[in-house]
Amino acid sequence: MIGPSERATERILLVSAAVSASVTVLILGFMLVMALPLLRGGGLFSLLTQHWEPGKGLYGIYPLLVTTAGISSLSLLLAFPLSLGCACLIGLYGQRPPGTLLRRIVQLMTGVPTVVYGFVGIFVLVPLIREFFQTGSGMCLLTGALMLSVLIAPTMILFFQDSFERVPRSHLAAADALGADRAQKLLYVVLPAARRGILVGVILAFGRAAGDTLIALMLAGNAVQVPGSVLDSVRTLTAHIALVIAADYESPEFRSIFACGLILYLFITVITVLVRRLAMPESGERP
């Protein structure tokens, strides 16, 4: 028997679920409507492939797309080996103090606001890059990617570590009893079993890197151009939205940010679907 209070609870939960789900759809609709004049003008395809030259009436976001893909990939490339190593280290120490301490620090890092990373980047990383390469202002794709890798590493470390811990104890015991040392256990048992979790962590971290705004805005230089080298000043999709929205309200430039938003929205949707697809069968597997 379902009592009245239970039925009421069910209804409240249903309403809140419907509201949060429809907000997501509404946001998509809103961006479509706002980007419509621009989409109608040149079509989505030309918008995605054109360059950004407002003087000539070109509002293409191609350079922004390339930059976002480049800066996220580079930060992932830098952060992945570090994160994997760090997660392995935590796993090797287990419950002993160095492991728990490291884990605490990583957990703390996930809570640091990105603006703090941005600040540290401006005052520490930017001068370092400028001095080291002796070129430009130090605000470039590389600087942004380096700081982004610090931002996304904790996400990956915690995800990797979590998937390491879900490796069945019976597998670890089998390896121990057969004379595996700790490194062999990690290499032959833990890493293969945690493969899917590692992939999910990487995809989520990539999404986080692509979606982050402040670090690229503060550190990457914000010139709209297709980067020719990692030392070029660049602008990401997210930084573009932030910059334009702060200065403008009624212009084709302003319309372009809705195309950016749309692309980011679709990108994050793809990420979410991928993660779901990958993570689901794992929970259904035998323990």
Next chain:
Amino acid sequence: MNDEQVKIKVTGLDFFYRDRRILTNLNVRFERNAITALVGPSGTGKSTFLYTLNRLWENIPDARMSGTVEMSLGGLWRDIYEGSYPVTELRRRVGLVFQTPNPLPMSIRKNVAFPLKLAGNRDRRLLQDRIEQALQMAYLWDEVKDRLDDDARTLSGGQQQRLCIARALVLEPEVLLMDEPTSSLDAAATEIIETLLVALKQRFTVLVVSHYLDQVRRVADCVVTFPDGAVVSNSSETR
């Protein structure tokens, strides 16, 4: 038994988990090339005792042990807790089969080859021979020889347990520890494993934890009761 027949000497063994005493001043010797059954009520430390013989208990947080365990390994008497004796080496000479079959998530072939891989053996031909030999010893070869590359988890429970036995045998250990190896299996699978046990004692010293008295009567040469560690019977009198 006289000294020449002894394979394992346990002296003054105490075992604690947190503040709870699991084993008290255990003194027991195990005969080589014989099956010794460890029997006794649940929770009297039989599995724990097995784990003191290959040092697997060291993975349990908050556990501690005192006393000595000596084994004749490779013709030499060794204190297995002596710092200079590597634990990985010990575990290659003292195999363990768990209560529930625990094949690794890989093919049948790779499961059996796994301990060889850990020991740094990479010669293809040698691996092939040793895998076949171990599977033969575990009475599994005929059932799996045509599907060696199938996932090990597609085998039945009894086959999985024999696979785990093959995996423990592939390194040719001197001692084989078995923690209730048939408790998760049906009667037919149990019978195969019991026959297998008796065949194995020609080459190995076998210690088996068992809850089934008829099983103990069928296979054991010697019985050690827990928690006191008393040797209550042996082959010549009871069988």
